[in-house]
Structure formats: C-alpha cells, structure tokens
Amino acid sequence: MPELPEVETTRAGLAPHLEGRRVAGAVLRRPDLRWPIPDAIERVLPGQRIEAVRRRAKYLLIDTAAGSALLHLGMSGSLRVLPAQLPPRTHDHVDLILEEDARSPRQVLRFNDPRRFGCLLWQPHGEVHALLRGLGPEPLSDGFDGDYLFELSRGRKAPVKTFLMDQAVVVGVGNIYAAEALFAARISPLRAAGRVSRERYTALADAVKAILGHAIARGGTTLRDFISPDGAPGYFEQELSAYGRGGEPCPRCGRALKQASIGQRATVWCGHCQR
Ligand SMILES: [Zn+2]
Missing domain, CATH: 3.20.190.10 (MutM-like, N-terminal)
Known part of the structure; x- marks a missing residue:
C-alpha cells in the first residue's frame, strides 16, 4: 500500500x-x-x-x-x-x-x-x-510534537503503536513507519499509550518526522511494487531496522527481534531495547 x-x-x-x-x-x-x-x-x-x-x-x-x-x-x-x-x-x-x-x-x-x-x-x-474531516495533524507539521502526543494520550490504554496509527491522532503513520519510529525511540509497541512519558513522546515525534522526511527525500518508497511517477522503483527494505525483520538480530543489541500481531497488524520490535 x-x-x-x-x-x-x-x-x-x-x-x-x-x-x-x-x-x-x-x-x-x-x-x-x-x-x-x-x-x-x-x-x-x-x-x-x-x-x-x-x-x-x-x-x-x-x-x-x-x-x-x-x-x-x-x-x-x-x-x-x-x-x-x-x-x-x-x-x-x-x-x-x-x-x-x-x-x-x-x-x-x-x-x-x-x-x-x-x-x-x-x-x-x-x-x-x-x-x-476529523483527521489529525500532518506528521511533518509544527502541530505534531511530543507535547501534543503526550497530552492526547493521557488515560489511553490502547497500545502506543495503535495510538500512533490512529488517523484522528496523526495522519499517514502506517504500519511500516510506526514500527520504525518506535524502534528508533526505543518504545515498546505494546506499552499503553497513556503510560509513555512526555520526554519519550518527544523522541517518538522526532523519530516519525525524521523517518518520514528521510523517506520523502529518498523519493518515497518502501514498497517493492511501487513505481514512482518517473517510472523508477523506490528503495526498499535495506534501510528498515525493524519492519519485516522478525527473528533477525536487532541492529542495536543483536538479540532476536520479536514479532506479534497488534491491532491485527504485524509488529516487530526488540524486547531488550524497546520498553
Ligand atoms: Zn535490541
């Protein structure tokens, strides 16, 4: 997609x-x-x-x-x-x-x-x-930051990955980018959204911006079969740290990456680095 x-x-x-x-x-x-x-x-x-x-x-x-x-x-x-x-x-x-x-x-x-x-x-x-109507802010806009995520998430019990992928929270953070941003920010995707600190949400918002910004700068794409408007296939998975790498060594600590389904979406994370 x-x-x-x-x-x-x-x-x-x-x-x-x-x-x-x-x-x-x-x-x-x-x-x-x-x-x-x-x-x-x-x-x-x-x-x-x-x-x-x-x-x-x-x-x-x-x-x-x-x-x-x-x-x-x-x-x-x-x-x-x-x-x-x-x-x-x-x-x-x-x-x-x-x-x-x-x-x-x-x-x-x-x-x-x-x-x-x-x-x-x-x-x-x-x-x-x-x-x-009812869409959250653009992830690359100034309105999306750690304070915004922290305040919106108070009292929410849903996993932080599900929260981050909710289009009413922020738009356009799909499964791939949610997994990568949570890996970069060292947050477990299973953690309740309401139990992530302001500081860690700042790291998460920064990671979302950096990862999406990088992907856009590279010409998009994370999909094997996506062809950009000029006909050139985009780059793919060699740049991904977590997504699609369940069972492989964590790029940070070397332990095997875990894989599970969260909100019916395949999720990969490191049980050691992400808490
Ligand atoms: Zn690790």
Missing part, C-alpha cells in the same frame, strides 16, 4: 505537470473505483484550470476554482502523466485529459488501479469532504 512518503512523492512528481493547465475532459472507463465516481468529474471539472496539487494525509487534491478532485491510491493505484494518444492498458480506469498548451502536447493524467481500492471523488469549493 502506498504510504505517506509515496503519496508525497507522487504529488511532487505530478505538480509541475499539472499546475497551471486546464482540464479538457474526463474519460471514465468504469463508473466506480472503491466508490462511484461522482458526476462532477465529467460535468464540473472539464474547463477548470488546475491551481495546485496538494496532499492531505494520503489523499491527493487537484484544486480548481470550482472544487477539488480528491484521489486516493488505495492498495495498488498509480498516477502517470502520459501522451494522450497512448492506448490505455488493463486497469487504466480514468483519464483526465489535459488541454495542450505552448509548453506541452495533449496529455492525460491516467489513473491505474488493479485492485480498485483507490477512489476519485469531488470536493466542491469551500467544502471539506467527509473523508477529510
């Missing part, structure tokens, strides 16, 4: 190709992805000029004066800017046709999604889509 760094990499890769251009039309090869594609994509979006390509959590927003196309890559989605005459392949479900201009020929933004857990929705100007 694309995680926040992959989505941010996709955003950064697409923005220069989309911003300032006008949408000439939309081609829907099926009526739905995870959810039905709203009429506005065909009725309202064409003719609009793309003002910005933004990210909120793992959603991409293509902003126009009339509203925003809201995209999620789901489990397997990808977006490419391609020549309009290139025939669609299997699972190329949607094209947004980009008007040709002086600097670019006619192109399409093509959404491919084999498993169809992704979505393409519409957020009218001035509204906030239901999917974006």
Whole structure:
C-alpha cells in the first residue's frame, strides 16, 4: 500500500505537470473505483484550470476554482502523466485529459488501479469532504510534537503503536513507519499509550518526522511494487531496522527481534531495547 512518503512523492512528481493547465475532459472507463465516481468529474471539472496539487494525509487534491478532485491510491493505484494518444492498458480506469498548451502536447493524467481500492471523488469549493474531516495533524507539521502526543494520550490504554496509527491522532503513520519510529525511540509497541512519558513522546515525534522526511527525500518508497511517477522503483527494505525483520538480530543489541500481531497488524520490535 502506498504510504505517506509515496503519496508525497507522487504529488511532487505530478505538480509541475499539472499546475497551471486546464482540464479538457474526463474519460471514465468504469463508473466506480472503491466508490462511484461522482458526476462532477465529467460535468464540473472539464474547463477548470488546475491551481495546485496538494496532499492531505494520503489523499491527493487537484484544486480548481470550482472544487477539488480528491484521489486516493488505495492498495495498488498509480498516477502517470502520459501522451494522450497512448492506448490505455488493463486497469487504466480514468483519464483526465489535459488541454495542450505552448509548453506541452495533449496529455492525460491516467489513473491505474488493479485492485480498485483507490477512489476519485469531488470536493466542491469551500467544502471539506467527509473523508477529510476529523483527521489529525500532518506528521511533518509544527502541530505534531511530543507535547501534543503526550497530552492526547493521557488515560489511553490502547497500545502506543495503535495510538500512533490512529488517523484522528496523526495522519499517514502506517504500519511500516510506526514500527520504525518506535524502534528508533526505543518504545515498546505494546506499552499503553497513556503510560509513555512526555520526554519519550518527544523522541517518538522526532523519530516519525525524521523517518518520514528521510523517506520523502529518498523519493518515497518502501514498497517493492511501487513505481514512482518517473517510472523508477523506490528503495526498499535495506534501510528498515525493524519492519519485516522478525527473528533477525536487532541492529542495536543483536538479540532476536520479536514479532506479534497488534491491532491485527504485524509488529516487530526488540524486547531488550524497546520498553
Ligand atoms: Zn535490541
């Protein structure tokens, strides 16, 4: 599943190709992805000029004066800017046709999604889509820090890993990054969220920022099968300390890393270094 760094990499890769251009039309090869594609994509979006390509959590927003196309890559989605005459392949479900201009020929933004857990929705100007309501702060924003986590977690009995992965607490910290950040901050993923000190939450927030920032700087990705917008596969697991390494020696102390399921998600940690 694309995680926040992959989505941010996709955003950064697409923005220069989309911003300032006008949408000439939309081609829907099926009526739905995870959810039905709203009429506005065909009725309202064409003719609009793309003002910005933004990210909120793992959603991409293509902003126009009339509203925003809201995209999620789901489990397997990808977006490419391609020549309009290139025939669609299997699972190329949607094209947004980009008007040709002086600097670019006619192109399409093509959404491919084999498993169809992704979505393409519409957020009218001035509204906030239901999917974006109630989300916690962005992990790389100033609003996310140790004090924030400490105060929000008081009295919570859920494991700190589950707390950190709750989108109402902070967005975009998926299983991989939660495991890595807890390893870096030396906090056991099993510890009750309400029993982690302010100091340790500061270390955890710093670790989340450092790990996500590093992944974004490296061009995203932590997924074997993820392909960045320029077609290059991202880096992978040699940089991960804990995730996917159950039973292997801890990179810090050499003892075997433990593995268990927390909140139905595979979790790896060191029983010696993480308390
Ligand atoms: Zn260890």
